[in-house]
Amino acid sequence: MTLYLSQTRLLALLATAFALGFAGSLVYDFFRFLRLHRHPKGKFGRFGAKLWQGAEDFLFFFFSGLVFSVLFFVENDGKVRPAAFVMAALGFLAAKRLLSR
Numbered sequence: 001m002t003l004y005l006s007q008t009r010l011l012a013l014l015a016t017a018f019a020l021g022f023a024g025s026l027v028y029d030f031f032r033f034l035r036l037h038r039h040p041k042g043k044f045g046r047f048g049a050k051l052w053q054g055a056e057d058f059l060f061f062f063f064s065g066l067v068f069s070v071l072f073f074v075e076n077d078g079k080v081r082p083a084a085f086v087m088a089a090l091g092f093l094a095a096k097r098l099l100s101r
Contacts, residue, residue: 021091
């Protein structure tokens with residue numbers, strides 16, 4: 001197994017990472033929208049709302065990590081390339097600038 005990756009596979013990896021970052025931003029905005037429109041009720045009140053917010057954040061980052069692990073395993077033969085993380089961050093920021101308030 002070599003570190004060499006063809007240019008088309010590298011481009012596919014970076015484009016997929018960008019798209020996943022963009023999609024991740026949209027999913028996070030959806031959670032943020034729910035968070036802003038949820039009113040703390042019930043016997044736990046604010047504590048329950050903060051606990052739920054923490055659970056949402058944990059699930060988001062858990063599934064994001066899982067998706068990127070699968071991306072690296074399938075698309076890149078298990079090798080982690082920092083450029084893919086940079087492209088995912090750029091996709092996340094692009095969605096924030098273009099679609100978020």
